[in-house]
Each structure stands twice: as C-alpha cells, then as structure tokens.
Amino acid sequence: MFLVVATQTERRTETRARLLEAAAELFAERGIEASSIDAVAALAGRTSGAVYDHFGNKDGLLRALLESWVDDVSSAVVAELDAATTLDERLLALWHNVAAPPSGDGRWIALEHELWAYAVRHDDTRAYLERRYRAAWAGVEVAAADWVDHDTAGIGPSVIGLLLGLEMMRRIDPSAVTDDVALDALRGVVLGARSPARI
Amino acid sequence: MFLVVATQTERRTETRARLLEAAAELFAERGIEASSIDAVAALAGRTSGAVYDHFGNKDGLLRALLESWVDDVSSAVVAELDAATTLDERLLALWHNVAAPPSGDGRWIALEHELWAYAVRHDDTRAYLERRYRAAWAGVEVAAADWVDHDTAGIGPSVIGLLLGLEMMRRIDPSAVTDDVALDALRGVVLGARSPARI
C-alpha cells in the first residue's frame, strides 16, 4: 500500500505538503486541540506514523504549519494594496482580505483566530505570535504613513485589531458588517487617529 | 462526606453556584473543550456526579453558565457610562471594562472570546450568542446617539468588534495598546462613522 513515485525525496516532499494542508484545513475548521493527529493524517491520505516521522509530535506539526505560512498572507495583502490608489480602495482591500480572501485559501482568518486562542494559553506559541503581530503592526504603520498626512505611529494594533474584531462580528452575523460599515470604521481609525475630539 | 447545611434547597443552591463559578473560572482560563467535568467539579469541591445531576451534560453546564451570566456585564457597563460626562470619558469607560474590568470578575473577556470560538463551531450556541450580540450592538447604537450629533446606525458591530480586537492585541502585547491608543481608535470609529474621507 505504497505510492509509487519517482524518488523518495519527491514522495517525502509531497507527504509533508499534504499533511500541512490537511492540518491547516482541520485546525481552521475544528480547532487545534479538537483535531487529532489521526484525523489530520487521514485527511492527507496517510497515517499517524507519517506525522510522527515528519514532525515528531503535534506541537511540531503546528510549528511547521506556522513556518510554512508566515508571509503567505501578508505578501498577498501587500500585492493588493499596491494596486489600490485611494485610501478607501486600500482600506477595502484590507478588509476584503480578511472577510472574503480571494486567494484560494478562504480559511486563513479562522486559522488566525484559532492560533490566537491557542497562543494565549501556550507561552512558546505566544512568543512566536508576538513577533508575527509586531511585524504586521509595523507594516500597517509604515504603509499608512503614505496614505494620510499625519503621524500614524501606534495605529497598527488598532487597525489589525479592528479587522479581526469586525471579522468576529461578521462570523456572528454577516449582514451586520457590510463593506460600508467596515470601511467607515477603518477610515475612522486611520484618519481620526490623532485628531482631537470634536464634541 | 456530606455538607451539613440547613435545608436541601440551600445545599443544592450553593452547589449550583459553586459549580457555575468553577466552570466560569476554568472555561476562561483553559478553554471550554480543554476543561473536564471532573476538573470543574473538583474546583467546586464536588464530584462529577453533582454536575450531571444539576446540568445533565457538559453542554447543559455551558448553557446554564450563559444564562446566569447574561447581563451581569452589560449592566455594569451601563452603570459606569452613566457616571461619565464627556465622550472620551465614556469611551474610556467602555475600554476599561474590557481591558481591566473593575468588578471583581476580571475574566469575563477571556470567557467571551472562548465562548465566541466555541459558538462559531456549535450552531445552537451560536444562535444564543447572536441574540446576545445583537442586543449589545443595539445598546451601543442607542447610547452613542446621545454622544454625537450624527447618525450612529450601524456602528454597533464596529465598536464592539474594535473593543474585542483591541483586547486581542493587548493579550499579545499589553504595551502596544495603551489607553491613548484605544481611545484614539474608539473615537475614530464613533466620530468618523459617516464622515466622508478627507483625503
């Protein structure tokens, strides 16, 4: 019951890819702790033995998934941002990448939430996620500096947090978070950042 | 090994309260699925038998916890909002109730996240959470209508989402989300809601 593939290296590479793909799918859909190694292996068309040979244990699988995944998303976002010219276009591009990701893989945001929930309870994963978010925050602040004419220092967490929070609300009731609602909120955070209260 | 309390009703009432308190504690700290019935019972000074006699199964325990919890938080928030007079004071009161809840129970936001994560995968709990959030959104919109002089329809999900999202970022790195950062973002969302882009 073995695949007949040209070389061992090819077979190993494909197995690794299938396992990571299956893990991403299941982790996003059912949650990390609720997904068993056997279920991941089965979805990949392999058995648990393959997982342990490749990743050692469940944590190794998660770690490998994160590594293979780091900037898939952010690079996709950057590409879309480059194509936009007005502020609203850019903000909408941001939101669409969260709410309705175009690039095949429409589950990354669910995986992001799952990862956050896992990380806040597991210190080593938390450290990893902290680096990741710091980079994302910095990326937002640098990009936003080109969009508006005031200081954008410190708005990274607000923008990323708003995007994730809006997605949470959208998962509760999609009709409550239209593009207009999201756009207004994002514009408010980016533009109103340092403006004094008007009331 | 039985408590000697006046009446059976009293004993039952106290046991129920202790079990719910323990469930809230563990669910918030370790997650719902990661908390065993035995652990909840042990923390409450009881055994699993008590849990099954009171709530039938684990889902019943969660359901009861939610019921007992519905507006504890929102009523606390409303009280603090009444004491505030300026917009910034109100927004800061909102944020502090999320970031550093004063009322004894500093875990409600973690429980809220845990509940959200659980609900998006369990339809019946999701239906419950939907009602809850709709009420919260409406509450925000009604309250905000008194704070600003423009239409606040539709900002409920943005404000709630921003609060939750900011708290997520704060859990990753507390120093990244200062009161000022949160206040700026909230002000932006509330004030800039329907204003046209200025750039």
Added chain:
DNA sequence: GAATATACATAGTCAGTCCTATGTTTCTCG
C-alpha cells in the same frame, strides 16, 4: 419515627487521543 425522596459520591464503561515500537515496502548506492 419509619418510609421515601433528595443530593450528591463512587465505580466503572466505552471511546478517543498521543505517542512508541516495530514491521513492511520502496528506493538508493556501491
């Protein structure tokens, strides 16, 4: 105050999970 009901405790079942040890088939290399 005996019979019954109540409020739990105790013991045990069954299924699921992570992981280890070992087997088997295919590939690789001299």
Added chain:
DNA sequence: CGAGAAACATAGGACTGACTATGTATATTC
C-alpha cells in the same frame, strides 16, 4: 544486484474524558 536506508504503515500501551449505574448519607413527609 544486494545491503542498507528511507518513508511510511500497523499494532498497541497508557492515559484521559464524557457519561452511566448504582450506592449512601442527609433531609422531608406522613
């Protein structure tokens, strides 16, 4: 082409968790 290695598969151990069935001490009722 034969020996060894590589890439998995298989079997099983040890544990945990939800849930059930039953036992027992306390309270209530007649």
